[in-house]
Amino acid sequence: MSHKLDISVVVPLYNEEESLPELVAWIDRVCLAEHLSYEVILVDDGSNDGSWGVIETLKTRYPAIRAIRFARNYGKSGALYCGFAVARGEVVFTMDADLQDSPDEIPEMRRMILDEGYDLVSGWKKRRFDPIGKRWPSKFFNFTARLVSGIKLHDFNCGLKAYRRRVVKAVEVFGEGRQGMGGLFGKEKDENY
Ligand code: UDP
Ligand code: MG
Numbered sequence: 657m658s659h660k661l662d663i664s665v666v667v668p669l670y671n672e673e674e675s676l677p678e679l680v681a682w683i684d685r686v687c688l689a690e691h692l693s694y695e696v697i698l699v700d701d702g703s704n705d706g707s708w709g710v711i712e713t714l715k716t717r718y719p720a721i722r723a724i725r726f727a728r729n730y731g732k733s734g735a736l737y738c739g740f741a742v743a744r745g746e747v748v749f750t751m752d753a754d755l756q757d758s759p760d761e762i763p764e765m766r767r768m769i770l771d772e773g774y775d776l777v778s779g780w781k782k783r784r785f786d787p788i789g790k791r792w793p794s795k796f797f798n799f800t801a802r803l804v805s806g807i808k809l810h811d812f813n814c815g816l817k818a819y820r821r822r823v824v825k826a827v828e829v830f831g832e833g834r835q836g837m838g839g840l841f842g843k844e845k846d847e848n849y
Pocket of ligand 1: 730
């Protein structure tokens with residue numbers, strides 16, 4: 657099946673006005689260099705800083721931007737869920753807005769999905785800049801998540817992931833019955849893309 661768009665990058669964000677211009681410019685640079693057609697789906701999870709204003713300015717400069725704005729803060733997973741629902745790319749990435757994830761990884765992760773047949777490729781924060789108080793709980797979480805799920809992922813919590821399109825669309829169907837999510841698609845969300 658051929659898709660018009662090579663990739664979607666879904667970015668959940670909450671009060672990230674400072675990092676958004678650099679993040680979007682960086683994604684754009686990588687996609688241009690690799691001749692990838694792309695969209696960046698910025699999901700503003702009810703920010704109360706100037707993030708939405710920054711997004712509106714960026715939209716005039718980068719036609720690849722689509723933006724969704726929540727009326728209040730729902731949390732990262734709600735933002736991802738809505739981003740997945742509208743994503744049109746053949747490979748769908750998720751990436752944090754705070755520049756902890758590098759867009760330079762996009763081409764190789766895409767290649768692993770398309771050429772090596774993976775459904776999901778996950779990033780992994782190899783060098784952590786977080787304080788030790790955050791690193792040890794994170795190690796414990798990852799250990800437990802591996803044990804319970806049987807999935808051998810090094811870093812479950814890494815924001816950088818690449819999914820084959822049909823995987824995120826399956827997540828969408830699966831998530832539809834979840835409590836609270838219906839509201840996101842109904843009245844409470846202010847969409848603008
Ligand atoms: N985020 C969000 N809603 C929230 C909290 C965070 O959309 O209520 C976004 C945040 O802006 C960032 C990503 O989710 O793009 C990861 O958040 P954070 O950096 O706080 O998580 P950590 O790096 O500690 O896992
Ligand atoms: Mg972070």
